[in-house]
Amino acid sequence: MVRLRGWPDVPTAARGALDSHLEQMNALGLSIPHDALDTYSQAVDLIAKVDINDAASAEDLDTLVTRTAVGMHMHSQLVLKLLALAQASRSIALYGRALGPRDCPGARRTP
Structure with a gap:
């Protein structure tokens, strides 16, 4: 890859x-x-390109640190949650709605 x-x-911890x-x-x-x-x-x-460009556009060191440390973590969590939603949505579309909203922990009804 x-x-x-x-x-x-380059060998990195991430790699x-x-x-x-x-x-x-x-x-x-x-x-x-x-x-x-x-x-x-x-x-x-x-x-990663979006995240790095966002951090690099920081106007000062404090903003850079915040965007790098907090922002990238929150963006990563956002991606995981979007992935979970996409997987659930595709599963429902493919297999039908197996559980109702009351049966799913943390589920919220959309208006």
Whole structure:
């Protein structure tokens, strides 16, 4: 993925964590096809570009630190929550509505 995305070929904690995670997935029999990993890496590369550009546009050091530390964490959590919503929505569209809103913890009714 590093070469495919044109990312610097440098050992980092993030790269090590990804390698470890992929090894764990393989050990559990959950290997991910190359095409799927390519799609995931494209999506997160676009997200990373937005996050880094946002942090880089900071007008002062305090704003840079806040955007980097807090903003990127919150953006990451936003992506995970959007992914969960997309997966739930696609599952409902594919398999039908198995549970009603009262049966889903934390579910909110939309107007």
